[in-house]
Amino acid sequence: MSSHTTPLVESDLDLAERILAPDGTRVPNPQLDPYVADVDAAQLRALYRDMIVLRRVDSEGVALQRQGQLGLWAPCQGQEAAQIGTARALAPQDFVFPSYREHGVLLARGAQPGDYVRMWRGEEGAAFDPAALNVAPLQIIIGAQTLHAVGYALGIQHDGTDEVAITYFGDGATSQGDVNEAMVFASSYRVPVVFVCQNNHWAISEPVGLQSQFPLAGRAPGFGIPSMRVDGNDVLACMAAMRWALEHARSGKGPAYIETVTYRMGPHTTADDPKRYRDDAELESWRRRDPIARVEAYLRANGGLDDEQAAEAQADADALARDMRAACLGMVTRPALAVFDGVYAEPHTGLQRERDEYAAYLATFEGA
Template sequence: MPAAGPGSGPGGGEPTIVDIDLPAYVADLTDDELFGLYRDMVLVRRMDEEATSLQRQGELGLWASLRGQEAAQVGSGRALGPDDMAFPSYREHGVAWCRGVDPAAVLAIFRGVNLGGWDPAEHGFALYSIVVGAQTLHATGYAMGMAQDRSPGAAIVYFGDGASSEGDVNEAFGWASVFAVPLVFFCQNNQWAISEPARRQSRTEIFHRAAGFGFPSVRVDGNDVLACLAVTRWALATARAGRGPVLVEAVTYRMGAHTTADDPTRYRSSAELEAWHRRDPLDRMRTHLAARGLLAQERDRRLALETDTFAHELRARCTAMPDPDPTSLFDHVQVTENGLVAAQRSAFAATLDPGET
């Protein structure tokens, strides 16, 4: 497990070293919990593979793959407590899994049968944000409320290296810092903002940016699930203790396309992809478990069977989803529907065939 990288000291300025004893933050893990982290990553990857196949077969409109980022998402997701609140982008399927969100509810969004899919309050997991970087502002405001309510928890918000160039993210950095909100900014640097490499996003490392805003930061190996778990536990503890926000940069790699509408062969080399394949987070955790004698043949066989059953049931549930009533699009525009929305609903309904409503 790598040591955490440099961060910024109080008040900003030059980065200083954040001294984190990472092993201490995962020393309490049992053998079953270690295997559980691997199981999480295996099931989440299978969900991703199944969703990609479903999209290729016309059952989903689009899919944003997380392949390669399982360790960053599962490690950070399992660090969250019951009082914490997570704000995802549109790729945090692994965090959704860790927060108890039904995988079919995630697929439903990409199938176009609903506009959300789960209760954020029930799961401590907000709805997906399609607007790049907007979720950092949502998380900052929510964390301000947590501070005012003296909540024992903290918020965490996920975004990518591309989103770090958005004004929303930088505004969230400034606001969160000034008001010392209990918030962890978790950047999954997967090297590519669609077709633009990370080096086009910044002339300095992403985690160094926190220095200019006056809060601590850390860089972690995003393909090491134990390192991600440890760093996120530390970052959340820092935020919960009232010491303000923390920026975590998890260095990882998007193995697949940005979405199923993308062709990554047009902008990155096979040699680069192969180099990152050798750092596959699942292979690394599997090697670690085997070295500790925690990957017995029978246990491995049961996991493979569970994964196949999970994928089969997920596919069946996805393809059986009924189309919604088209006018339900207007149901949650406002808490109390006003005359304008009602008129738009009626006008839209008038364009439909009788059998569609």
């Protein structure tokens, strides 16, 4: 247990805007309600289905990594509402700049089964076609994607098109210079960009309370950017907040900022052991706020979901997981020496020497 761990403060979460309480009851919210007034039972059931599918994709990614099929996986269990709620509010022409944990954003943007695993398996090319999904390649460098999003938004502004750039990052990234510099530029040029901070409470082993004693959404107004802090385990609140932010950015008023207060239930990545820095009591307190259970409780209480529909959602999830596994296992890895192909238009002795040295190194593994 880290000495820096801060206890869960109930009132801190209560400061976040919400529409659905943890027990699934509807909470009147004059600020957010108008943005989801059109969401009927069928639409909410579709969001529930997406969250079920996402959790299954995430568990399959973990399993594939544990079985040696992926080099790494960044789990997102617990963050389903924050990702699905915000991503499903986007227009087709909007362009997303994610970090490395936004599997739900890929799902909402139409990713194919192999798109979830290609990069984590270390195969040739990007994880997916950015032009097909309107999603930039996954970004491993913490916070760098915020600068890319602002640059893209400057292009939108110059082109005069009806688009918005959206960038996702975690609470840990808010301490990076890139994120703060991105907000400076975004505010100065009033570009159409939305910053989405998924505050999952842990930047690897560092608790958010060590980084900031105040809500992260409070930083944006210091740059002249309006912000909203929402319950990140409430899919309706997340959708409403994103619709508010998109409306603001698309109307020429400049950037907007959302902090979704959620929790990372699993490890930072499959290379991490969260038991070394957080206790079970904190984890269990957040299990009671499970985003999927919350929306399911609301739907069932209001006749919007029955056992058959819930089973259909799970079947969809299992089908995608099977396709994802099949795509992963069916990928053909390039020969290691192919890394030298196409580096230069014409071969030269320096490259050949490096290739020979690498070939000799690879030969040491033969028969091992």
